[in-house]
Amino acid sequence: MELVNVLVFGLVNSAVLALTAMGFSLTFGLSGVANFAHGGLYLLAGYTSWILANRLNLPFAVSAVLAVILAALLGALIYRLVLMPVRGIVLSEVIATFAVGVAILELFRWMGFVTYEFNLRPFVKGSVEIAGVAVDYQRILIIGIGLVLAAGLWYFTRRTRIGLALRGMAQDEYTALSVGIESDWAAALSLALGAGLAAVAALSILPLGIISINIGYDVLLIALAVTVLGGLESTTGLVAGAFILGYAMTFTSTYLGPQWMEAVYMAAIVLVLAVKPSGLFGKSKELEERV
Amino acid sequence: MLEVKNLMVFFENALAVNDLSLEVKKGEIVGVFGSNSAGKTTLMNTIAGLTQHMMHREQRKGGQRITISGEMLFEGEDILRAKPSRRVAKGIVLCRERHPVFKDCSVEENLRLGGYLRKESEIRERIRYAYDLFPPLERLKGKKAGMLSGGEQEMVAIGMALAARPKLLIMDEPLLGLSPAMQSEVVRAVREISRDGVTILLAEQYARPVMPVIDRGYVIENGTLIVSGTGKELLDNPEVRSAYFGV
Numbered sequence: 001m002e003l004v005n006v007l008v009f010g011l012v013n014s015a016v017l018a019l020t021a022m023g024f025s026l027t028f029g030l031s032g033v034a035n036f037a038h039g040g041l042y043l044l045a046g047y048t049s050w051i052l053a054n055r056l057n058l059p060f061a062v063s064a065v066l067a068v069i070l071a072a073l074l075g076a077l078i079y080r081l082v083l084m085p086v087r088g089i090v091l092s093e094v095i096a097t098f099a100v101g102v103a104i105l106e107l108f109r110w111m112g113f114v115t116y117e118f119n120l121r122p123f124v125k126g127s128v129e130i131a132g133v134a135v136d137y138q139r140i141l142i143i144g145i146g147l148v149l150a151a152g153l154w155y156f157t158r159r160t161r162i163g164l165a166l167r168g169m170a171q172d173e174y175t176a177l178s179v180g181i182e183s184d185w186a187a188a189l190s191l192a193l194g195a196g197l198a199a200v201a202a203l204s205i206l207p208l209g210i211i212s213i214n215i216g217y218d219v220l221l222i223a224l225a226v227t228v229l230g231g232l233e234s235t236t237g238l239v240a241g242a243f244i245l246g247y248a249m250t251f252t253s254t255y256l257g258p259q260w261m262e263a264v265y266m267a268a269i270v271l272v273l274a275v276k277p278s279g280l281f282g283k284s285k286e287l288e289e290r291v
Numbered sequence: 292m293l294e295v296k297n298l299m300v301f302f303e304n305a306l307a308v309n310d311l312s313l314e315v316k317k318g319e320i321v322g323v324f325g326s327n328s329a330g331k332t333t334l335m336n337t338i339a340g341l342t343q344h345m346m347h348r349e350q351r352k353g354g355q356r357i358t359i360s361g362e363m364l365f366e367g368e369d370i371l372r373a374k375p376s377r378r379v380a381k382g383i384v385l386c387r388e389r390h391p392v393f394k395d396c397s398v399e400e401n402l403r404l405g406g407y408l409r410k411e412s413e414i415r416e417r418i419r420y421a422y423d424l425f426p427p428l429e430r431l432k433g434k435k436a437g438m439l440s441g442g443e444q445e446m447v448a449i450g451m452a453l454a455a456r457p458k459l460l461i462m463d464e465p466l467l468g469l470s471p472a473m474q475s476e477v478v479r480a481v482r483e484i485s486r487d488g489v490t491i492l493l494a495e496q497y498a499r500p501v502m503p504v505i506d507r508g509y510v511i512e513n514g515t516l517i518v519s520g521t522g523k524e525l526l527d528n529p530e531v532r533s534a535y536f537g538v
Binding site for chain 1: 375376394
């Protein structure tokens with residue numbers, strides 16, 4: 001029974017990790033920017049949705065949509081105001097985005113979002129039994145949302161003009177410029193898309209527990225671990241990285257205790273960078289320099 | 292159509308283009324010839340707006356100081372400070388050196404990207420044009436551009452530039468690294484593109500293969516204009532012949 005439990009929750013945890021890292025990976029793949037404000041944007045979406053729903057009494061769906069839009073706009077603004085002046089200087093990009101992420105998280109701490117009263121309601125309540133294991137609908141929904149987003153992103157980057165332009169810019173900036181694609185516009189859009197995805201992940205995953213500032217820091221580490229493990233510019237790598245880490249964390253939690261779960265993704269980052277810096281499916285080693 | 296007057300481009304204190312003036316009239320094929328580091332690519336990139344983009348990028352991050360001065364008119368409008376995208380929209384399209392393609396995209400995706408600023412119906416028509424100009428491309432349309440040979444990649448690069456519907460097509464060393472047969476194929480395409488009403492500015496190090504198709508040419512060295520004239524005048528100049536045309 002314990003093994004079935006591990007298999008079912010390993011699957012759910014893997015989907016959670018993939019969804020958490022999707023925005024970070026997308027932004028890096030399309031613009032080369034490692035957005036270390038990812039955790040800040042994730043939590044910003046969670047708190048914004050909570051404030052809109054609980055303080056302004058907006059319907060949950062409206063608050064969720066507004067939170068995603070706000071995160072996406074902030075992603076574009078981060079590029080415009082913070083990253084544009086340091087574009088191309090890798091260390092400055094990392095420091096600048098990390099500073100923004102910390103500023104967002106600590107702003108919420110300063111505003112008093114430190115107690116245990118903040119939680120988002122799930123999209124769907126209730127649970128279902130799978131092979132004798134009770135799984136709430138929200139967790140199953142996360143798997144569905146992950147699949148829909150992955151398919152949507154595949155379609156967007158391959159079948160739409162804007163998506164194709166972003167892929168072109170990611171491959172060769174000067175050739176993209178010579179056919180009329182604007183690099184700052186493309187980078188701002190990739191930051192906005194990544195931030196929007198971070199918000200969708202937050203609104204899907206945060207209802208599983210309470211919202212706390214530390215989640216923002218954990219989310220950044222998880223995104224880094226999944227991306228480093230799976231490799232850059234690789235959707236297959238992202239999914240594989242999420243599954244390996246997801247099952248590793250579930251096994252560790254079940255057989256060693258939940259206090260060791262953090263050690264798993266920290267160890268994954270260190271091990272992969274030491275043994276295979278390009279990750280399992282990655283083509284480049286650039287992220288190694290950014291961690 | 293294009294008038295460049297007293298153009299100067301500095302990279303820090305190094306002068307890449309020195310007080311250079313040139314003119315391209317509508318319908319012409321104009322060559323720019325010079326050895327390595329003569330300033331051909333900087334000139335082409337500056338006309339396409341890429342040097343200006345690099346200058347802004349460096350300015351923002353406090354890096355290399357790039358200075359551009361002079362005058363650049365396209366159909367009477369000053370474009371020296373215009374963004375690359377604005378220039379493409381106006382019809383100035385650069386096909387960069389060393390067959391630049393989007394390696395992880397298919398041939399057809401590359402051609403579609405070339406027409407990024409054009410309407411969907413125009414893109415379809417331009418892709419058809421590229422396939423008619425280079426028939427092997429249609430057979431390769433689903434293949435990743437990075438898997439193609441150098442010659443095939445050059446066809447994709449030219450097709451991509453044509454998909455942008457250029458009025459002035461700038462080709463930076465289109466023959467570089469190609470086999471003699473492939474060079475002839477590109478020269479044939481240049482002639483055909485020109486016949487279809489596109490004005491062409493073409494930079495080459497080794498001028499001989501393109502001499503039969505150019506109307507006029509400029510020879511530059513260390514960023515400075517050495518001599519200009521019609522193809523025949525350049526060929527009749529013994530110094531130019533031995534230095535640049537290999538005859």
